[in-house]
Amino acid sequence: MKILSTLHNHCTMCDGRSSPEEMISAAAAAGFTDFGMSCHGYAPFDPAYSIPGEEEYLTAMAGLRNACSGRLRLYTGIEEDLFAPSAMPERYDYRIGDVHYARDRSTGEFVPVDGSVEDLLHVIRSLFHGNAMDMVRDYYANMVTASEKRPLVLGHFDLITKYNERGRFFDEDSDEYRDLALQALEACLASGAVFEINSGAAAKGLRSVPYPAPFLLRRLRELGGSVTLSADCHYAPYLTAGLDLGVQSARDAGFDEILQFIDGRFVPFSLCD
Numbered sequence: 001m002k003i004l005s006t007l008h009n010h011c012t013m014c015d016g017r018s019s020p021e022e023m024i025s026a027a028a029a030a031g032f033t034d035f036g037m038s039c040h041g042y043a044p045f046d047p048a049y050s051i052p053g054e055e056e057y058l059t060a061m062a063g064l065r066n067a068c069s070g071r072l073r074l075y076t077g078i079e080e081d082l083f084a085p086s087a088m089p090e091r092y093d094y095r096i097g098d099v100h101y102a103r104d105r106s107t108g109e110f111v112p113v114d115g116s117v118e119d120l121l122h123v124i125r126s127l128f129h130g131n132a133m134d135m136v137r138d139y140y141a142n143m144v145t146a147s148e149k150r151p152l153v154l155g156h157f158d159l160i161t162k163y164n165e166r167g168r169f170f171d172e173d174s175d176e177y178r179d180l181a182l183q184a185l186e187a188c189l190a191s192g193a194v195f196e197i198n199s200g201a202a203a204k205g206l207r208s209v210p211y212p213a214p215f216l217l218r219r220l221r222e223l224g225g226s227v228t229l230s231a232d233c234h235y236a237p238y239l240t241a242g243l244d245l246g247v248q249s250a251r252d253a254g255f256d257e258i259l260q261f262i263d264g265r266f267v268p269f270s271l272c273d
């Protein structure tokens with residue numbers, strides 16, 4: 001199967017390392033026909049990580065779209081965190097909905113759950129009084145709320161496991177964890193979103209498999225869910241890094257097709273080709 005399109009990509013307009021032009025050139029060089037930029041939506045509590053402002057981002061993307069016309073179709077997407085909603089969602093070609101933070105109910109502070117091991121430890125100790133499973137419960141409840149905003153794609157469904165390799169903070173094989181994740185999966189599926197197989201962390205060696213974990217992908221397939229591939233790329237040389245892992249994950253879970261965004265809509269591509 002030829003990979004012609006991915007929608008989850010970042011650039012220097014948010015926390016990416018490559019300029020938008022470098023990302024677009026890499027996409028064209030990789031043979032993509034369709035390419036989506038999905039910078040992190042403006043988060044006032046985390047400005048270094050997000051776009052400076054929506055109007056600025058939308059204007060820049062409109063200019064880029066004109067500049068690359070004829071090379072590939074460029075889409076203006078947004079990775080919309082539950083806690084950093086867009087003020088103008090209708091102006092994007094698509095939204096990727098997800099959750100990167102835990103909210104401290106006593107201070108109102110937002111702490112990333114995917115920033116570092118230290119951040120995650122802070123979340124567990126300070127926000128959840130040392131109970132990691134309470135953090136997991138809160139995270140998945142937030143994912144369900146994010147899905148209810150009807151994004152086109154649901155991003156890195158089990159991001160909460162990013163720094164939990166080998167069960168460092170909670171047991172991903174436990175019934176308690178799996179029940180929480182599976183119940184959230186079913187609730188999120190009801191929103192109609194396409195789930196991404198996100199190989200960003202796996203390509204960097206931070207995880208052994210892409211998100212979502214194999215047991216979640218298998219259940220998603222059983223329930224009739226749809227998946228698309230994403231490298232969650234922040235650096236142009238890695239634009240396609242790990243996408244082969246995503247294809248393998250989809251096959252291992254029993255999917256026989258994945259969706260690619262072509263000419264403004266998702267199109268199924270057979271994994272048997």
Ligand SMILES: [Zn+2]
Pocket residue numbers: 079098100155156
């Ligand atoms: Zn993300």
Ligand SMILES: [Zn+2]
Pocket residue numbers: 008009010079232
């Ligand atoms: Zn991302």
